[in-house]
Amino acid sequence: MGSFARNVRRLLVVGAGALAARAAMSTISRSPVARSLERTNHHGRTVSLKEGPAAAVGASVGAALGARKPNHAVAALTAGLGAGAVGLYDDVVGSQPQHQAKGLKGHLSALTEGRVTSGAVKIAGVGLASLIAAALIDVDRPAGRGGRWGALTNTMLGAALIAGSANLMNLFDLRPGRALKVTTVVTSPLSTRDDLSGGVAAGTMGAAAALFKEDLDEETMLGDCGANAIGALVGLSMAARSGPLMRGVLLSGVTALILASEKVSFTQVIADTPVLRELDEFGRKSSRR
Numbered sequence: 001m002g003s004f005a006r007n008v009r010r011l012l013v014v015g016a017g018a019l020a021a022r023a024a025m026s027t028i029s030r031s032p033v034a035r036s037l038e039r040t041n042h043h044g045r046t047v048s049l050k051e052g053p054a055a056a057v058g059a060s061v062g063a064a065l066g067a068r069k070p071n072h073a074v075a076a077l078t079a080g081l082g083a084g085a086v087g088l089y090d091d092v093v094g095s096q097p098q099h100q101a102k103g104l105k106g107h108l109s110a111l112t113e114g115r116v117t118s119g120a121v122k123i124a125g126v127g128l129a130s131l132i133a134a135a136l137i138d139v140d141r142p143a144g145r146g147g148r149w150g151a152l153t154n155t156m157l158g159a160a161l162i163a164g165s166a167n168l169m170n171l172f173d174l175r176p177g178r179a180l181k182v183t184t185v186v187t188s189p190l191s192t193r194d195d196l197s198g199g200v201a202a203g204t205m206g207a208a209a210a211l212f213k214e215d216l217d218e219e220t221m222l223g224d225c226g227a228n229a230i231g232a233l234v235g236l237s238m239a240a241r242s243g244p245l246m247r248g249v250l251l252s253g254v255t256a257l258i259l260a261s262e263k264v265s266f267t268q269v270i271a272d273t274p275v276l277r278e279l280d281e282f283g284r285k286s287s288r289r
Contacts, residue, residue, distance in 0.1 A: 006194050009194075010191060010192070010198065010202050013062055013065055013066040013191075013199055013202040013203050013206065014062070014191070014202050014203070014205055014206035014209070015206060016061065016062045016065045016066075016203060016206065017058050017059055017061065017062020017063070017065075017202070017203040017204065017205065017206025017207040017210070018058065018062070018206040018207060018209055018210035019058075019210075020057055020058040020061040020062055020207065021054050021055060021057065021058025021059070021062075021206070021207040021210040021211055022054075022058070022210050023058075024053060024054040024057040024058055025050060025051065025054035025211070025214075025220075028050040028053055028054060029050060034048065034050060036092075037049040037050050037091075039221070039223075041176075041218060041221060042174075042175070043218065045218050047218055047219060047220055047221045048219065048220045048221070049091055049220070049221060049223040049225065050220055051211055051214060051215060051220035051221055051222055051223070051226055052084070052087065052088060052091060052221070052222050052223040052224070052225030052226035052227070052229075053084065053088060053225055053226070054207075054211060054226070055084075055207055055208070055211055055222055055225070055226035055229055055230055056080055056081060056083075056084025056085075056087075056088075056225055056226055056228075056229035056230075057081070057084075058206070058207030058210060058211075059080050059203060059204040059206075059207035059208070059229055059230050059233050060076060060077050060079075060080030060081045060084070060203075060229065060233070061077075061203070062202070062203020062204065062206050062207055063076035063077075063079075063080060063199065063200040063201075063203035063204055063233050063236070063237075064076040064077050064203070065199075065203060066196075066198070066199025066200055066201075066202050066203040067196055067199050067200065068196070068199065069140070069196075071136045071137070071139055071140065072136070072137055072196045072199075072240075074136055075132075075133040075134075075136035075137045075236065076133070076200055076203070076233065076236060078129050078132050078133045078136065079129055079130060079133035079162055079232040079233055079235070079236045080204075080229045080230075080232060080233045081129075081229070082125065082126070082128070082129025082130075082132070082133075082232075083125070083126045083129050083130070083166045083228040083229050083231070083232035084225045084226065084228060084229035085125070085225075086121060086122045086124075086125030086126055086129075086228070087122060087126075087166075087170075087223065087224035087225035087226070087227065087228035087229065088223075088224070088225035089118060089121060089122065089125075090118040090119055090121070090122040090224045090225075091223040091224050091225050093118040094117075094118040094119065094224070122224065122228070123167075126163050126166050126167070126228060126232065127159070127163050129162075129232065130158075130159040130160070130162035130163040130166070130232060130235070131155075131156075131159040133159070133162055133232070133236055134155045134156075134158035134159040134161075134162060134236075134239060135155050135159075137158070137196065137236070137239065137240050138151065138154060138155045138158060141154075150244070153244060154243065154244045154247065157239075157244055157247040157248055157251060158239040158247055160251050161235050161238060161239050161247050161250055161251045161254065162232050162235035162236050162239055163232070163235070164235065164251060164254040164255060164258060165231045165232060165234050165235025165238070165254055166227075166228040166229075166231035166232040166235060167228075167231070167258055168231060168254050168257055168258055169182065169183070169227045169228065169230060169231025169234065170224055170227040170228055170231060171257075171258065171261050171266060172227070172266065173221070173222050173223070173226075173227040174266070174267055175267065175280065175284075176215055176216050176217075176218050176221070176284050176285065177212060177215050177216040177280075177283060177284055178280055179222055179226075179227050179230070179231075180208045180209075180211060180212055180215055180222070181279065181280070183204065183205065183208040183230050183231075183234060184205060184208055184209065186201075186234055187201040187202070187204050187205040187208070187234060187237065188201075188205060190237050190238070190241075191205055193241065195240070195241065196237075196240040196241075197237045197238070197240040197241035198237075200233055200236050200237040200240060201233075201234070201237040203233075204230055204233040204234060204237065207230070208230060211226075212283070216283045216284050216285060217285045218284075218285050235254075238250055
């Protein structure tokens with residue numbers, strides 16, 4: 001395929017993700033459940049979680065259209081909608097006292113006490129969706145020198161990368177526009193590839209771009225639903241273009257950031273780093289006053 005045709009295809013996939021996200025947002029806005037999705041953000045303003053389902057649907061549809069094989073399309077839908085669904089469950093149920101816990105460590109500690117938090121349900125659900133998605137993109141790959149065990153190891157690494165990316169993106173979704181900016185930075189170079197990786201990244205990037213305005217204006221927020229969905233699809237895009245070694249390297253980086261978040265505040269690190277602070281605040285409603 002020539003470069004012109006590739007660029008046209010990429011733009012079409014980006015556009016499909018954007019249109020699907022906007023259509024989903026409009027539908028949710030008119031639905032009876034819209035009021036129940038209202039929450040209070042860190043500034044004390046009322047914002048809506050409707051952006052989350054819109055991001056999950058838009059990114060998943062765009063990513064699926066960017067995939068060229070049926071199993072790859074199903075993998076994208078499974079990763080995005082699966083992670084988004086359990087994230088939405090956590091958004092809705094997680095505010096109840098019996099389900100409250102902070103961080104990965106908090107949810108795992110609650111399990112040892114016999115309490116099943118909504119976060120624990122989310123971890124299990126994202127893990128299952130990630131495993132299915134990884135298996136679907138690996139099903140037509142040659143086993144390689146490692147045989148069946150090597151192929152199984154590769155799939156498990158892919159599943160862990162997808163699930164870890166979903167969790168990591170959620171950790172960035174603490175300020176308006178931040179998670180969408182991270183998504184754009186990561187998916188922009190990935191989307192240039194003429195393969196599954198590029199198609200998934202382009203669809204995800206399109207959905208993120210379509211939701212920037214309301215997010216930056218503090219009218220809506222991704223919540224666990226949207227952050228987990230786009231994070232899982234970013235992870236799927238990275239897993240799609242890598243073998244065991246690269247998946248292991250990427251997973252190590254993702255894991256290191258997740259573990260670091262238990263000890264260090266990403267928000268504080270960004271605030272203390274001038275370049276990151278400027279990028280983080282760019283376009284935000286509060287910074288335009």
